[in-house]
Amino acid sequence: MINFQYARASDVADAVRQIAAAPGAKFIAGGTNLIDLMRKDVMRPERLIDISRLPLKTVEDTAEGGLRIGALVPNSDLAYHPLIAQRYPLLGSAILAGASQQLRNMASTGGNLLQRTRCAYFYDTVTPCNKREPGSGCSAIAGHNRMHAILGTSEACIATHPSDMCVALAALDAKVRVAGPSGERAIAFADFHRLPGDTPQRDTNLAPDELIVAIELPARGFAANYSYLKIRDRLSYAFALVSVAAALDLSGGRIREARLALGGVAHKPWRDRAAEAALQGQEPGPASFGRAADVLLHAAKGFAHNSFKIDLARRAIVRTLTQAANATPQSQSDKRIR
Ligand SMILES: Cc1cc2nc3c(=O)[nH]c(=O)nc-3n(C[C@H](O)[C@H](O)[C@H](O)COP(=O)(O)OP(=O)(O)OC[C@H]3O[C@@H](n4cnc5c(N)ncnc54)[C@H](O)[C@@H]3O)c2cc1C
Ligand code: SF4
Numbered sequence: 001m002i003n004f005q006y007a008r009a010s011d012v013a014d015a016v017r018q019i020a021a022a023p024g025a026k027f028i029a030g031g032t033n034l035i036d037l038m039r040k041d042v043m044r045p046e047r048l049i050d051i052s053r054l055p056l057k058t059v060e061d062t063a064e065g066g067l068r069i070g071a072l073v074p075n076s077d078l079a080y081h082p083l084i085a086q087r088y089p090l091l092g093s094a095i096l097a098g099a100s101q102q103l104r105n106m107a108s109t110g111g112n113l114l115q116r117t118r119c120a121y122f123y124d125t126v127t128p129c130n131k132r133e134p135g136s137g138c139s140a141i142a143g144h145n146r147m148h149a150i151l152g153t154s155e156a157c158i159a160t161h162p163s164d165m166c167v168a169l170a171a172l173d174a175k176v177r178v179a180g181p182s183g184e185r186a187i188a189f190a191d192f193h194r195l196p197g198d199t200p201q202r203d204t205n206l207a208p209d210e211l212i213v214a215i216e217l218p219a220r221g222f223a224a225n226y227s228y229l230k231i232r233d234r235l236s237y238a239f240a241l242v243s244v245a246a247a248l249d250l251s252g253g254r255i256r257e258a259r260l261a262l263g264g265v266a267h268k269p270w271r272d273r274a275a276e277a278a279l280q281g282q283e284p285g286p287a288s289f290g291r292a293a294d295v296l297l298h299a300a301k302g303f304a305h306n307s308f309k310i311d312l313a314r315r316a317i318v319r320t321l322t323q324a325a326n327a328t329p330q331s332q333s334d335k336r337i338r
Contacts, residue, residue, distance in 0.1 A: 002038060005047040009054060012179050012213060018049045020181050020209040027051045027211060029072060029108035032099075033115040041125050042116075042132055052108075056213055059083055065219035068177075071110030071212045075165065076101065078109060088217060089329070090226040090247055094168035096332035097230040100237050110212035113166060113176065113192065116203065117159035117267075118147065118239050130156045131200040138200075146305040147241065150313070151266040151297075157200030158303065160264050161193055162239045167263035168228060170271045171245040174217050180210040193268030200267070222247030222259065227323035227330050230263075231316055235335045240264035242313045244320035248284065255279045260292065260321070265300075265313055272296040284325035286318060293317040 009015035009027075019025050024046035028034055037043040056070035059081050067083060078084060079095035099107065121127045121139040128137035140148055140158050148158045166189075174189040193204050206212070225248040232238040243263035249256040258279035261271040275296035282288035293314045300310045319337070323329055330337065 002041070002044060004038075004045055006050065007047065008050045012054060012056075012211060015049060015051050015054065015211050016179055016181060016209065019211070022047045022049075023208065025049055029111040030074070030106040032103050032107050033111060037116065037123075040123050042123055051211065056110075062216060067217045069109055069215045069217070071108060071214055073109045075099070075104040075107040075109065075112060079104065087221040087223055088168075088172060089223055090221070090228055090245055091165065091168045091172060091217075093226070093228040093329060093332050094164045094243075094245060097228055097240075097243070097335075098164035109165075109215055112163055113169075113212065113215075114204065114206070115163055118162045119159040120144070120147075122159065131159060131196075134199070134201045141303065144305060145303040147239065147264075148303060148306050149266045150300040150302055150306060150309045151262075151270050152195045152268070153266075153301065154196045154198065154200070156198050157196035157267065159196065159200065159267055161203070161266070161268050162264075163269070164228070164230060164240065164243060164263060166193070166269045167243055167245045167261050169215065169217075170269035171247055171259040171261040172217055172221065173259075174215050176206075176212060177214040177216060178206060178210040179213050180207055184213065186216070189269075190271060196267045203267075220249075222249065225250055225324045225327055227320045227328075228332075229316055229320040229323065229330045229337065230335075231312060231337075242309055242316050244313075244316045246317075246320040246324040248279075248321070248324045250284065250325065253283060255282050255284055255288070258292070258321075260296065260317065262296070262313060262317070265309060270296075279321075284321070286322070289318040289321040290314070292321070 026045035028048045056072040079092045084092045127139040176187045230243040245261045247259040258276045275292045278292045278295045
């Protein structure tokens with residue numbers, strides 16, 4: 001049996017105070033990832049600080065015309081929230097592509113950002129894994145690496161970040177608002193998650209004593225031309241082999257602005273500004289979409305079992321951009337790709 005202490009936080013300041021005072025502690029929100037990791041003995045927090053009753057469950061307009069989403073808004077509530085459906089349907093679609101209805105009811109917005117990789121070796125405590133036990137080695141590099149990364153890998157780790165929601169948040173230029181002992185700060189979404197480098201044990205740039213309090217979305221939601229496409233082994237309840245969030249601003253038959261982010265291919269949601277720039281000013285269509293995919297994937301590198309992801313990603317990018325340009329976004333209730 002694993003012993004741990006349990007405490008409830010009464011407000012944000014109390015949560016930050018408690019975590020700063022107990023370095024071996026972890027916040028718990030919906031518990032859908034942390035409890036699994038504890039059950040499998042992958043993580044052993046000495047103390048759980050329950051934040052699930054903190055007043056961080058609202059979705060509000062910001063003065064800049066965007067939205068502020070509380071860190072404890074459940075994934076289901078967020079996906080179906082009328083302001084998300086109207087103004088940021090890309091985000092709602094990506095959330096509904098993930099997990100199951102029951103899990104989305106429990107899972108929180110903040111917890112989704114901090115869910116850990118699904119690399120099987122990370123969960124298997126008898127195999128070496130640099131993320132679980134720094135310096136022990138990476139079993140995936142010469143092992144079964146079909147689900148693993150093709151971009152931004154290192155010699156220490158080739159894991160992927162499993163979130164769907166985060167791929168849309170990357171494309172939408174979100175900000176993560178966090179509270180710590182010295183106050184609140186905002187982290188640009190692109191800087192929140194990390195590449196593995198030689199410290200794969202660190203998934204994000206959040207400090208251990210910081211609490212995510214909200215996600216902020218800018219005013220532009222690309223509600224007219226967007227799509228989230230998730231390619232997986234079965235149509236539901238599976239993590240992405242490759243996923244694509246695409247959003248376009250079209251004017252006069254040309255692309256005024258493009259957003260393109262991928263999931264299932266890297267240690268973080270992979271947004272590529274060069275690929276987006278390659279689309280700017282172009283006519284939407286297979287030729288420009290294929291060129292953008294080539295830019296995005298030029299440095300992709302496969303391993304023994306996942307090289308198929310490079311071609312899969314290329315075709316998924318072209319398909320998702322086509323859906324976005326035609327204003328026929330991928331349905332998340334009928335997930336068949338047509
Ligand atoms: C079977 C299964 C299938 C799944 N499929 C998918 C999928 O297809 N796509 C997908 O995107 N996700 C999927 N998920 C993951 C699910 O979305 C996450 O488990 C969930 O979003 C985590 O949220 P939570 O509130 O339960 O986090 P918790 O488990 O409570 O916490 C996760 C981590 O975040 C930390 N934390 C939580 N909130 C905060 C905060 N506000 N500030 C600082 N730290 C915090 C905790 O300390 C912990 O380390 C799946 C999960 C399961 C179990
Ligand atoms: S890919 Fe990363 S998480 Fe998986 S075994 Fe290697 S070090 Fe561990």
